[in-house]
Amino acid sequence: MVTSLLIGSLIIFLCVLINKFSSKVGIPTLVFFIFLGMMFGSEGIGKIYFDNYSMSENICVIALIFIMFYGGFGTNWNTAKKVVKESLHLSTLGVVGSALITGVICHFILKFSFWESLLLGSVIGSTDAASVFSILRSKKLGIKENTAPVLELESGSNDPFAYMCMIICVMILKGGVSSFEIAKTFVMQIVIGICCGLLIAKFTIEFLKRYKFDTEGFDQIFFVSVALFSYAFPTFFGGNGFLSSYFVGIILGNQKIKNKSSLIHFFDGITGLMQLIVFFLLGLLSLPSAIWSVKEEFFFVFLALTFVARPVAVFLLYSFEKVSLQKKILVSFCGLRGAASIVFAIMVLGSGLNVSFDIFHIVFGVVLLSIILQGSLIPYVTKKLNMIDENENILKTFSDYTEDIPVDYIRVKITENHPWIGKTVKDINLPPDLLIVSIQGKDGSILPKGDVVFRKDDCIALTAVRFNNNIxxxxxxxxxxxxxxxxxxxxxxxxxxxxxxxxxxxxxxxxxxxxxxxxxxxxxxxxxxxx
The missing domain is CATH 3.30.70.1450 (Regulator of K+ conductance, C-terminal domain)
Known part of the structure; x- marks a missing residue:
């Protein structure tokens, strides 16, 4: 136990150092997490043998719950709603199209069976929001033509549809299911997932209106329980828990919630930890020798997905819209694969399905190449396509963003012997750059007009220009x-x-x-x- 805690704390400490290093060199942090896991693995210097896919699946599902919930919670709906139609097309038809095209290519070139090829395409069909936006945020890249909110909403909402495609492929490959059962599963996944998400979000909003947290930090614990419940409740009834988690996150994240900024930062840290765990676990599960044995397969799948399937799907969906060629290319290129693909690959193995090829290590290779090559080149490609908008702030796509207004508030309580008692607002000589903006009295809030008289126990709010110099x-x-x-x-x-x-x-x-x-x-x- 002590040894495990010692090793675990050392690994997390190394990951923190790696995060600092990766931000300087421009390589996504997740790559280093993977390599760190491989280093500690059975074929690395750590010699830790770990092949428990059942445990890995449970851990990865929990991680994906928080990733999905935070994907919605951090979305600024006022910005995202302008591109809802565009993003949902990409996250639904785009996922199906990418999975189908990738599957067909793998079937004819790699000679995998048709449904196994579609299964592989479904597993790697979704894009990873956390990977894309960690890069855009770290580089502070503002992008033209509302591309940032499109990528955010698409990446945050396409995991549930890739999951459904994967479930259907697994059902077909296992056999013994009718077309009706497949259609029923598909409808139940969507309907129950959305309905449960709306109900849970509504209940949470009403609860927060009536309940006050007396202990600091308990609101964060409460939201952890909401995130977990938003997945477990619909899943229990046969719905899509990931879809529900995303819906609950996006609804709650755009409500006026006390300490919302601290909640955003809390879940930012939780999501970072979850990704650390998933990618480290991926590295620990992987075998370099097995990766090398399927190098040709995963390299081909990566090329087919990145330069054929994803672009074809994107260009087809944009064919009836007035979108620049540069935006189409950039959206196609920003389809990074990440944690969800890993979780889905482990789920396939955990389902007991026998696949004729090494799906885990092929997905591993695709994700690794995607993060290293696409992740590192996104800033370069964005610049080359002349899609960088110097006047656009990438942080506006997140729900915790607020414009930096250089004003602070000052509170003044009118006590029994206060010199302002009995005087009117116009009689008060305030220092320059100070303004009375509100008076809270016994009768409620009062607008501070010139003839308003100050009374005992009034609470005055004043504004002043913020002192921005280093104190x-x-x-x-x-x-x-x-x-x-x-x-x-x-x-x-x-x-x-x-x-x-x-x-x-x-x-x-x-x-x-x-x-x-x-x-x-x-x-x-x-x-x-x-x-």
């Missing part, structure tokens, strides 16, 4: 105990040399320190000092 001061805290020399003294009686008391936290309430403010036991002094 060369550090903040520290000091708790006043019975033994403290400052206990019972006034602020003006305390000599702190180069420190300044800027705030006092008393019974969890802030107190602005004045010269005659007396220090009490259990006060927490917030001190400012020069760095």
């Amino acid at each position: 060369e001061f550090d903040l520290s805290e000091m708790t006043i105990t019975k033994e403290s020399d400052y206990l019972g003294k006034k602020i003006q009686e305390i000599s702190l040399e180069e420190q300044l008391i800027i705030l006092i936290m008393r019974d969890d309430k802030p107190v602005i320190p004045k010269g005659d403010t007396i220090i009490l036991e259990k006060d927490v002094l917030v001190l400012s000092q020069k760095k």
